[in-house]
Amino acid sequence: MGPDAKRDLVSIDDLSCDEIMALFRRADDYREDLRAWSGVCPGSIMATLFFEPSTRTRLSFESAMLRLGGGVVTAADAQSTSQAKGESLADTVRVVGGSYADILVVRHPCDGAARVAARYASVPVINGGDGAHEHPTQTLCDLYTLWREKGELRGLDVVLCGDLRFSRTIHSFAYALARFGANIVTIPYPGFEMPPSVLDRLDSQFGVQAIAASVGDLPGIATAENSAAYLTASRPHQLALFTNLTEHHVERIDAIYMTRAQRERHAGQSTEGYPRISPELMRSDLMRDARVMHPLPRTDEIAYEVDADPRSIYFRQAELGVPIRMALMAFLLGAIEIDASRPTAFASDPGLRFAAGIGAQCRNVRCITNSEAVRYLPAEFRMVREDPPELACAYCGEAVRASLVGCLTSKRFHAHDSADARRIKPENRVYFESEQQARVEGFRGGADA
Amino acid sequence: MGPDAKRDLVSIDDLSCDEIMALFRRADDYREDLRAWSGVCPGSIMATLFFEPSTRTRLSFESAMLRLGGGVVTAADAQSTSQAKGESLADTVRVVGGSYADILVVRHPCDGAARVAARYASVPVINGGDGAHEHPTQTLCDLYTLWREKGELRGLDVVLCGDLRFSRTIHSFAYALARFGANIVTIPYPGFEMPPSVLDRLDSQFGVQAIAASVGDLPGIATAENSAAYLTASRPHQLALFTNLTEHHVERIDAIYMTRAQRERHAGQSTEGYPRISPELMRSDLMRDARVMHPLPRTDEIAYEVDADPRSIYFRQAELGVPIRMALMAFLLGAIEIDASRPTAFASDPGLRFAAGIGAQCRNVRCITNSEAVRYLPAEFRMVREDPPELACAYCGEAVRASLVGCLTSKRFHAHDSADARRIKPENRVYFESEQQARVEGFRGGADA
Amino acid sequence: MGPDAKRDLVSIDDLSCDEIMALFRRADDYREDLRAWSGVCPGSIMATLFFEPSTRTRLSFESAMLRLGGGVVTAADAQSTSQAKGESLADTVRVVGGSYADILVVRHPCDGAARVAARYASVPVINGGDGAHEHPTQTLCDLYTLWREKGELRGLDVVLCGDLRFSRTIHSFAYALARFGANIVTIPYPGFEMPPSVLDRLDSQFGVQAIAASVGDLPGIATAENSAAYLTASRPHQLALFTNLTEHHVERIDAIYMTRAQRERHAGQSTEGYPRISPELMRSDLMRDARVMHPLPRTDEIAYEVDADPRSIYFRQAELGVPIRMALMAFLLGAIEIDASRPTAFASDPGLRFAAGIGAQCRNVRCITNSEAVRYLPAEFRMVREDPPELACAYCGEAVRASLVGCLTSKRFHAHDSADARRIKPENRVYFESEQQARVEGFRGGADA
Numbered sequence A, B, C: 001m002g003p004d005a006k007r008d009l010v011s012i013d014d015l016s017c018d019e020i021m022a023l024f025r026r027a028d029d030y031r032e033d034l035r036a037w038s039g040v041c042p043g044s045i046m047a048t049l050f051f052e053p054s055t056r057t058r059l060s061f062e063s064a065m066l067r068l069g070g071g072v073v074t075a076a077d078a079q080s081t082s083q084a085k086g087e088s089l090a091d092t093v094r095v096v097g098g099s100y101a102d103i104l105v106v107r108h109p110c111d112g113a114a115r116v117a118a119r120y121a122s123v124p125v126i127n128g129g130d131g132a133h134e135h136p137t138q139t140l141c142d143l144y145t146l147w148r149e150k151g152e153l154r155g156l157d158v159v160l161c162g163d164l165r166f167s168r169t170i171h172s173f174a175y176a177l178a179r180f181g182a183n184i185v186t187i188p189y190p191g192f193e194m195p196p197s198v199l200d201r202l203d204s205q206f207g208v209q210a211i212a213a214s215v216g217d218l219p220g221i222a223t224a225e226n227s228a229a230y231l232t233a234s235r236p237h238q239l240a241l242f243t244n245l246t247e248h249h250v251e252r253i254d255a256i257y258m259t260r261a262q263r264e265r266h267a268g269q270s271t272e273g274y275p276r277i278s279p280e281l282m283r284s285d286l287m288r289d290a291r292v293m294h295p296l297p298r299t300d301e302i303a304y305e306v307d308a309d310p311r312s313i314y315f316r317q318a319e320l321g322v323p324i325r326m327a328l329m330a331f332l333l334g335a336i337e338i339d340a341s342r343p344t345a346f347a348s349d350p351g352l353r354f355a356a357g358i359g360a361q362c363r364n365v366r367c368i369t370n371s372e373a374v375r376y377l378p379a380e381f382r383m384v385r386e387d388p389p390e391l392a393c394a395y396c397g398e399a400v401r402a403s404l405v406g407c408l409t410s411k412r413f414h415a416h417d418s419a420d421a422r423r424i425k426p427e428n429r430v431y432f433e434s435e436q437q438a439r440v441e442g443f444r445g446g447a448d449a
Helices: A017-032 A055-067 A089-100 A113-120 A136-150 A168-179 A196-206 A236-242 A304-308 A314-319 A321-332 A419-423 A435-440 B017-032 B055-067 B089-100 B113-120 B136-150 B168-179 B196-206 B236-242 B304-308 B314-332 B419-423 B435-440 C017-032 C055-067 C089-100 C113-120 C136-150 C168-179 C196-206 C236-242 C304-308 C314-319 C321-332 C419-423 C435-440
Strands: A045-050 A071-075 A103-108 A125-130 A157-162 A183-188 A209-215 A229-232 A248-250 A255-258 A291-293 A381-385 A390-393 A399-401 A404-407 A412-415 A429-432 B045-050 B071-075 B103-108 B125-130 B157-162 B183-188 B209-215 B229-232 B248-250 B255-258 B291-293 B381-385 B390-393 B399-401 B404-407 B412-415 B429-432 C045-050 C071-075 C103-108 C125-130 C157-162 C183-188 C209-215 C229-232 C248-250 C255-258 C291-293 C381-385 C390-393 C399-401 C404-407 C412-415 C429-432
Touching: A017 A136, A017 A321, A045 A055, A045 A089, A045 C055, A055 A071, A055 A103, A055 A125, A055 A136, A055 A321, A055 B045, A055 B071, A055 B089, A071 C055, A089 A103, A089 A113, A089 C055, A089 C314, A089 C321, A103 A113, A113 A125, A125 A136, A125 A321, A136 A168, A136 A255, A136 A291, A136 A314, A136 A321, A157 A168, A168 A183, A168 A196, A183 A209, A196 A209, A229 A248, A291 A314, A314 A321, A314 B089, A321 B089, A404 A435, A412 A419, A429 A435, B017 B136, B017 B314, B045 B055, B045 B089, B055 B071, B055 B103, B055 B125, B055 B136, B055 B314, B055 C045, B055 C071, B055 C089, B089 B103, B089 B113, B103 B113, B113 B125, B125 B136, B125 B314, B136 B168, B136 B255, B136 B291, B136 B314, B157 B168, B168 B183, B168 B196, B183 B209, B196 B209, B229 B248, B291 B314, B314 C089, B404 B435, B412 B419, B429 B435, C017 C136, C017 C321, C045 C055, C045 C089, C055 C071, C055 C103, C055 C125, C055 C136, C055 C321, C089 C103, C089 C113, C103 C113, C113 C125, C125 C136, C125 C321, C136 C168, C136 C255, C136 C291, C136 C314, C136 C321, C157 C168, C168 C183, C168 C196, C183 C209, C196 C209, C229 C248, C291 C314, C314 C321, C404 C435, C412 C419, C429 C435
Parallel strands: A045 A071, A045 A103, A103 A125, A157 A183, A157 A255, A209 A248, A255 A291, B045 B071, B045 B103, B103 B125, B157 B183, B157 B255, B209 B248, B255 B291, C045 C071, C045 C103, C103 C125, C157 C183, C157 C255, C209 C248, C255 C291
Antiparallel strands: A183 A229, A209 A229, A381 A390, A390 A399, A404 A412, A404 A429, B183 B229, B209 B229, B381 B390, B390 B399, B404 B412, B404 B429, C183 C229, C209 C229, C381 C390, C390 C399, C404 C412, C404 C429
């Protein structure tokens, strides 16, 4: 990817920590007087292509673009029109990103859809939420809010509370906190724990490990039934010494990030006893310096009486969504310069891609590559780890463990840890999950020469 | 409410007569060349939050804001998104009015919803129609149109015709006409008479009384079956002398305001014989100086042949909706100064509020306080009359007659007209509709000391 | 129609060839830097009134208006609101075109609806597609794309392929190609041939005649089953000599215009064996200079592998929709001057209208005059041909053959080719399809004097 290539925000990983901090500082300028920046992007047009509705996210983006002096065209219910006529996502973004708009915001029910949009559109694409995958501008906004409140991110102790299983917001926020060196305390609603795949990635990407945690008096939040965990990479020596021996005792909290039960994702299940932030909780000593955050909309998990507490910052959090999106769009449109180093490895860097013949498809049924509408899209994977080989779908990130390595020239496959496998040159390597898969692709087992 | 507090337009009562006239004059400037005012509100953003659809009203507001040089973000079907996730109206307006928009236009199916929005949003709120309650910008537009046509409002004789029962437009217009000293002739479709509550308010607030009226030749409008009434406060002496003795004879008409049968509000009922404005009616001598008005959309109650008549001003009426909304929004956004005295008593003035413990809820089932989504909202009432005590829901205006007065310190209640009741200090008074209600709240009957 | 009358674009015939070429040149200026023209229409507002959804068309118009510096108000689903309250199209456009907007774009499911809108609105109306009738801005865009690619239109050989029966896009494009002197090769999917009415109009209006054609090697397109035809007016001598004797041999192709099967218009029918543009086709010698066009959205009729071929211009075609719509709107709004002669006969010229008493209604069931919502609209026809009399619905263009001519003064009717008929003065002539129709209107058969 050349220096002048367009930039997208599909994953929060598409921005370096340096860039994120630079965007925060720019957003600080913007928020002082939101009406003063109409000279930043005059003549630019943003299109919101929402294949599932989200009024809040849409309005936040549209407001940001208008405040930059640009124009907005909106397909708030794109699902019901182009797709009804059988059009592919790739075609839609090529048309809308052709001359209609200079930047696209795409929201889609399929995991990985934003990556497809970014790949086919000739203009920058921002992921406004793709299935259960990512929602990076929410994460940017969450980080920005926390940074503004606390002055830094490194070393903060942040509680993630409630439904930690289905909330993409929580997952993205956790990765971002880890990246910036914050510690995480998980207090899930029983049955809605952080998924192992998220813990795995926190470990493999940021060296974060989880230890049991005990939290003191947090009425309505920490109960006997739910088990807290402490996720941190910041004190490796202690962890190395004490993991499994002891548990971390949480003595104070910098922020508590509450999420609603995603009822639309687990219809029918009762959420009785769901954690709730009440005036009583706010009086807890542990909460003295804590900020209460929430991505909104809330249902009942934060009492209305807490709204007036100065530590309740969820409405401020929503408010900061506009200036941070202004900074992001001005950056992606090239309207402002950001003096910051780029991410060392773009998730979207073609150099990291590996179009392996490892079987036809990603195994995530919600992945865009498995959507009927995307019949043009080849399966494509990134290498995550070499030994044992672990690949990730280039679109939705779903992991695939491939224990066999094939050679494109000899058409033979071997166990990944065999001497034969190690001799295959990188450019000739392909990966398979099973012998059967390898044979279907025309490879034979056994030695090379 | 301090001089710098934000101003809302929830009810037409939120503007003084002086202010309304000043807005008319400003609108006159705007309408001369609608394209010349883009410098009035540059950088400002209006959000339209429509919890029930109304394309006409929405487009009128959006056009007005664009013509002022501002931007627009639109949730044309807000019902289906935030609310589907269980969000309260208060939260929605706090988020959208936080940084997304500088002024909100809210349309909602529940009576009183706009007052809730105004209360929670930090930016000005305009009521774009809340249930059967109010639609003040329609009334502003109606008054403005009539004023432009006739040069004044005081003393005009205005016929209100058709469905006078379910049309909030008619009710709001009637209050406004009375306030400006115009007289009203009601010619309802039988069964769709002006409700007693509206007549009551016209009487109590403006001293307007109704007497029987006879109207001459108005073919298609005034029939043997429907009984006209003359509502006026302008000739109190005559009325005092002759009410119930004679009836007012209508000799000429300044305007006839026609409404469609609100079929969506009384589905299934036939509207055969509904009044209709025809070319024949227009030839009536009574109609010589009359203007024909209609809030639109019409169905069949005005013949298409009448459109070309110069006295037909319903399309002009729609046209004037844009400049008057421009004037209103420029005023509420603080972009223009209006040299006019404020209303003496804001409907929204907290000083007039009375959060009485008079039972749990307003009795209007369509009131926002009875909506499940607004579980955070306490019942709240304004004192309308002291003796006998009459309260009005602070949101929808529904009247409550409370014959018992309690004392907060002694926890005893008394008949409102007893000596005991009169001795209770104003700050200690609470009102009850029944003994049972009082006892439930922990009050005992009987003497104090 | 006076020189200062407003101009509409209901049919591509509303623009002269000169004007179209002038718009192309203006669009060329615009497309060089789409962001540089916000000074062209500041303060102007476009309203999109879409009575059936079409996100692509809507966004293209909205983007064009924003890029001209104007504002946009949108009723993306106008069907569900005003019409639900029983409002007529005429009333809707009078209100929205009154002060809300300075130009209207109307899309409607009924044939001829755009003509109704143009007639009642006081501002310019652009047809964004009315039923199966016309979609003139798509045609403008198609012509502009072809002209840019080939430098001219006269004499080009253009293949129309696929569903030539239900595609209004194809029909409008065919008329426009004929008007500019291009030749057409039709290669329909069997059963989806060009309708006789279209061939008739090509003949009567442009002198275009169809002869059988043979096409060489076009794999996937030209098969044994489907019969190609060559439609041309450019070589009249040859045609006069050889029609029915021989067939035209297609040796090269300048463009192939592909359409999808309009599944929404013929639900249930299989489209197996539908023509498909594949990489193999692109290698055909005949295709050497050909451009591949498509109005989009495509489904499967163009292989994704063809996208990268430089001769594939369908995405460019969509891209050029914005600058050509910019030029059109700037022209209709009077923001730019076009130095070009007007069409000699406006389709909308009232002088060409003939409000004949030929029976109550147009026979096209999808015609707007037969829609219940348009009860105010009289049947109205234009004279297409005198002998034998052929009329066309002034709204949808549907032909009516009327063999009887009546006289308004004598109230008698005669066969159109009788001496009696010829004696009737033009201003007294009315036309009937049958004796019965004439008698119903009170005419008697037989001699006059």
